[in-house]
Amino acid sequence: MSGYRTTTVAVPGGDLTVGLWGEGTPSVLAVHGITGSHLSWGAVAARFAAAGGSLAAVDLRGRGRSGELPGPYGMAAHARDCAAVLDALGMDRAVVAGHSMGAFVSLVLGDLYPGKVERILLVDGGPPLPVAPGRTPDEQVADTIGPAAARLRMRFADRQANRDFWRAHPAFKVWTPAIEAYVDYDMTGEEPELRSRVSLDAVSADSADLLTEDALAGAWRRLRRPTEMLRAGRGMLDEPEPLYPDPVPIAARIPVRTLPDANHYTILLGDAPSAEVAAALSRMG
Secondary structure, eight states: OOSOEEEEEEETTEEEEEEEESSSSOSEEEEOOTTOOGGGGHHHHHHHHHTTOOEEEEOOTTSGGGTTOOOOOSHHHHHHHHHHHHHHTTOOSEEEEEETHHHHHHHHHHHHOGGGEEEEEEESOOSOOOOOTTOOHHHHHHHHHHHHHHHHTOOBSSHHHHHHHHHTSTTOSSOOHHHHHHHHHTEESOTTOBEESOOHHHHHHHHHHHHHOSHHHHHHHHOOSOEEEEEESSOTTSOSSOSSSOOHHHHTTSOEEEETTOOTTHHHHSHHHHHHHHHHHHHHO
16 A cells, blocks of 8 residues: 555554555645544545655544543544644644544644644535534534444454445445455454444544534634635435535635535545545645
C-alpha cells in the first residue's frame, strides 16, 4: 500500500497510533470518523502516495490501536492529540483532511492551532448538524449512538464473520481490498469472541460533545483557515437523502463539491470517490 507503515506518538494517557503512506515528511494529516480508524483513509492515502504525496492518518483515542487510551474525549481533546502528531512528525503548516466526525475535529484543530494548519478539506462532515426537530440534545445523542452501540457490543466468531456483517451493509454494494482491510483492522480479542476496537465511552462522549459543547460551533463561526468541502450525494446507508441535504448554506461560506454517486462510507473507501478525494488533496497541497 504505497509504503504503508505505522508509528506511535506520545499523548496524555499513552501512545496514539498513526498510519503513514509515502516517503518523507507527510504533507497531509487525515482524521477519521466516530467509529472509524486510520484505515478509513487507506484507499485515499494509497492513491495520494502513488501520485508522489505523503500522508499521515491518526487512530483517534478510543479507536483503532489507540482504543485503550482513556478520556477525556471531545473535539478539543482530539484536536490536541492531532496537534501532538503534527509536532512529532515535523509537519509544519499541514493540510488537514477530516471525514465525518474527523471533519469536526479538523475544524477545531484549525481553530485552536491555526499556525499548524495550512488548509482544511472536509469530507462529508464539518458544518454542525442541527438537533432534529422535536428532539432534545440528549435524545439525539441516543439516536446517534444507538446503532453504533449495538455493533460495538457484538462478538464475532472470526474475521470472516465480521466481513460478512459488513458485506451486508447497504453502503457497500461493491467490496474492495480497502474495505476489507478497514473492517479487519477494527477487530481485536480472541476467536470466537472478536470485537470492535472502538470504545463505546468514546463514542458516547464525542456524540454529546458535538451537540452540547461550543468547540465545533465556535470553530465553524470563525473559520480561521481556508476550508473546502467534498459532500457525498447519498446518505449513511446509501439512501438518496445525504447527510447534508442542503449544501446552499454551506456553499455561502466555503466551496462545496458534491460527489453524487458516493455515500457516507464510499466517499473514502470506494474506488472512484477515493480518487476524487486524493485529487483534491493533491490540489490543496
